[in-house]
Amino acid sequence: MIDVLIEKIKERNNPTVAGLDPKLDYVPEEMKAAAFREHGETFAGAAAAILQFNKTLIDALCDIVPAVKPQSAYYEMYGIEGIRCLHETIAYAKKNGMYVILDAKRGDIGATSEAYAKAYLGKTELGGVTEEAFGADCLTVNPYLGTDGIKPFTDQCAANQKGIFVLVKTSNKSSGELQDLKSEGKYIYEHMAELVKTWGSDLIGVNGYSSVGAVVGATYPEQAEALRSQMPHTYFLVPGYGAQGGKAEDVAKSFNKDGLGAIVNASRSIMCAYQKQGGTLGDAARAEAIRMRDDILSAL
């Protein structure tokens, strides 16, 4: 349910999300060395280092930043131990009152999307009982397969008060190769926007926004502006601020006049603030999160 996220944004007066894309290079040397001493230069060692890194960031950010966005790839690359770390990161963030948007960009045919939807937003049947595999609040989803690949996710959103963000216009350089093709007078990302509106039309909450959101990159402010007016009830997850080049005035175009409608992600600039600005990992991340919040609020 998008209202859970909106409440956390309002409480903290902060429409941003901290991306947890923890490359091992981002982990402070002493933290990494301690984990490798204990577990060896193994997947378990890397996962222990990254979990400590994430917990330090969550501790430093949880009262001022409403949400975290772990990027699944950076956990999957450490195999089973990496997945364990992802699972514990999600649990730790939730325990500390943060909303968890798992960035995994899943999507498949209906039956398979149902398995993904259960894995991340629902519960899995185990004989006579059911249990949460990952328990995220929200998941990013890829729409290449169309409605029947999306419906299992929206079903879980409806049943369990969860949310999804569907890729519409992504922040990367090549996004236009497919997304900017024009068909029947509209760009592909506009066609996707129409589908996203349809998928979310039954899931609009008390704040006027749907639990089916859209990913709209900060690096394409003109497209974001057009999409903003095309989909007034859709929340935007906005990647591309900071390290990827998006500025506060760019991301401002993704917001509505109510000051809501978008949540802006930054990953590297927060995780690596201590490498640039000095100070401890937690202090530097917190200072950068505050700077980012104020930068964005000043542009709204």
Added chain:
Amino acid sequence: MIDVLIEKIKERNNPTVAGLDPKLDYVPEEMKAAAFREHGETFAGAAAAILQFNKTLIDALCDIVPAVKPQSAYYEMYGIEGIRCLHETIAYAKKNGMYVILDAKRGDIGATSEAYAKAYLGKTELGGVTEEAFGADCLTVNPYLGTDGIKPFTDQCAANQKGIFVLVKTSNKSSGELQDLKSEGKYIYEHMAELVKTWGSDLIGVNGYSSVGAVVGATYPEQAEALRSQMPHTYFLVPGYGAQGGKAEDVAKSFNKDGLGAIVNASRSIMCAYQKQGGTLGDAARAEAIRMRDDILSAL
């Protein structure tokens, strides 16, 4: 490298792949009960049941079927234990001489795709050493983000003799919502086909096929026929035969005149053959795999 797969197809004279999408309902009752007795009705119990199920199928099929295609969603839904089962399934299939196509439909911006590519087709750095996280031979990939989201995968293909299959025209009912839109006189799936050709042009092996393949559903035989002539050097992974409705004469359109060019997947019809035809899990799966092989070969 697609040549590794082609050799296995030629050795067995069988252009099919057995999908391992193991719903718990597919596991024989006594196998499931034994696993739950040992581990409880837990993720560990479900994963143990599924691993036993997969090993039985691999044992029964490995000398006649060249490849397996585990569908990642059905492992992710059992959390960490499910991922452990996926890891062991991949290792067991490889040990038994099968080619492993992991169906995970990953895809993201470049830096993140690089992490996925390392996870499934490459190696992960751990301090001073590198290690394989999953070690699949091949991965399915989603092209919604364009070239920079694909390049990390093709880099791993080139470096490690691996392969990818990129979604072009998927087998599900709603696939046309995006994929059949027309732009500049061509369908979106045709635009994707052109990109796939470009991505694969430097990776063509001794049999004349690229390590960058395409997913083309058996349920759209006319589109498959057009795509076949549009991309003569591209191997097709063909889902949709059997339970989804695709027939031998439909999948035949995805092959070239050399009898190569496509590998046809069946999942449920093989995994659940024992429920329909009786016999043991392994014997029924083997009989169905032979029936499917002969059905397809007779249509070529």
